[in-house]
Amino acid sequence: MANATAAFALAGSAAPPRRNGELLFEAPWESRLFGLTLALYEAGFFEWEEFRKLLCEEISAWEAQSAPQESWSYYARWRVAFERLLAQKGLLTEPELEACMKSLAARPSGHDHASLHGDEEERTR
Amino acid sequence: MSGDQRESDPRDLALRVEALEALLQEKGFLDSTQVDAIVRHYEEDVGPLNGAKVVARAWTDPAYKTRLLADGTAAIAELGFGGPQGEYMVVLENTPTVHNVIVCTLCSCYPWPVLGLPPTWYKSPAYRSRIVREPRTVLREMGLELRPEVEVRVWDSSSEVRYFVLPERPAGTERLSEEELRQLVTRDAMIGVGAVRAGEASRG
Numbered sequence: 001m002a003n004a005t006a007a008f009a010l011a012g013s014a015a016p017p018r019r020n021g022e023l024l025f026e027a028p029w030e031s032r033l034f035g036l037t038l039a040l041y042e043a044g045f046f047e048w049e050e051f052r053k054l055l056c057e058e059i060s061a062w063e064a065q066s067a068p069q070e071s072w073s074y075y076a077r078w079r080v081a082f083e084r085l086l087a088q089k090g091l092l093t094e095p096e097l098e099a100c101m102k103s104l105a106a107r108p109s110g111h112d113h114a115s116l117h118g119d120e121e122e123r124t125r
Numbered sequence: 126m127s128g129d130q131r132e133s134d135p136r137d138l139a140l141r142v143e144a145l146e147a148l149l150q151e152k153g154f155l156d157s158t159q160v161d162a163i164v165r166h167y168e169e170d171v172g173p174l175n176g177a178k179v180v181a182r183a184w185t186d187p188a189y190k191t192r193l194l195a196d197g198t199a200a201i202a203e204l205g206f207g208g209p210q211g212e213y214m215v216v217l218e219n220t221p222t223v224h225n226v227i228v229c230t231l232c233s234c235y236p237w238p239v240l241g242l243p244p245t246w247y248k249s250p251a252y253r254s255r256i257v258r259e260p261r262t263v264l265r266e267m268g269l270e271l272r273p274e275v276e277v278r279v280w281d282s283s284s285e286v287r288y289f290v291l292p293e294r295p296a297g298t299e300r301l302s303e304e305e306l307r308q309l310v311t312r313d314a315m316i317g318v319g320a321v322r323a324g325e326a327s328r329g
Contacts, residue, residue, distance in 0.1 A: 029141075032160065039156075048209060072250060074233065104147070
């Protein structure tokens with residue numbers, strides 16, 4: 001399964017984009033999150049079923065707790081499920097994530113997305 | 126890890142996902158260019174046109190149709206489609222007396238290799254709960270009026286199986302080529318919330 005995407009990239013490369021007029025992703029973070037999940041899956045870090053179970057759990061937990069007017073975000077649920085999976089697999093911890101978010105948030109405004117680890121500072125110095 | 130179930134600010138979510146990517150890349154678990162390629166692939170290459178090719182082939186090649194209904198995964202792979210969420214495909218044939226429709230009541234399982242990623246409404250709590258309880262009403266709201274004698278079958282994805290609807294070939298399309306037939310097949314028809322119409326304009 002490791003090369004699944006590559007395998008059907010060939011088959012689908014002649015196909016024009018078809019979205020039936022709907023956006024697949026409503027915000028850039030949603031598509032990144034989807035891509036991160038698939039990338040780890042294709043690299044063999046987990047079975048899809050492991051993720052699917054967590055996603056189902058998160059969705060039902062949300063549905064059980066939420067008031068009807070509360071806004072629904074599918075990829076927000078996906079995000080929680082993905083982070084639980086990362087923790088279960090020992091790939092990432094919450095403190096690491098918090099620390100990284102803090103350093104990203106501390107970037108000067110207008111700072112480019114590509115430089116997350118100070119590489120740019122090194123280069124421009 | 127689930128103490129923050131309520132996201133207030135979309136910017137926080139964006140930042141969080143950015144941090145996830147940065148860390149996973151830093152640890153060497155993935156590469157951002159690989160993530161770019163995956164996203165582009167799902168946005169541009171995988172979509173309902175794949176499913177439409179399968180349907181048009183089944184309509185024009187009876188032997189293929191038999192294989193498709195007997196072993197969906199293998200027959201779909203014959204056309205070059207497969208991959209995540211398509212490991213175990215079951216094809217449901219609509220007939221004049223049976224109409225099939227698919228859902229995933231628990232989350233959002235969907236046959237990616239033939240339909241791409243699911244539309245927003247497919248993942249919504251409303252569709253997932255209502256299509257099971259009141260399928261005819263939901264289908265009518267979505268523009269599909271079924272004759273009273275037609276039996277509606279709702280198929281809920283299980284952990285492994287991904288369903289895919291083979292719509293009825295509309296009358297009046299006998300002279301169309303496989304290529305032309307493909308143009309008629311819509312995503313909604315392959316989910317089972319629409320029907321294929323002979324006069325449907327090409328979506329090209």
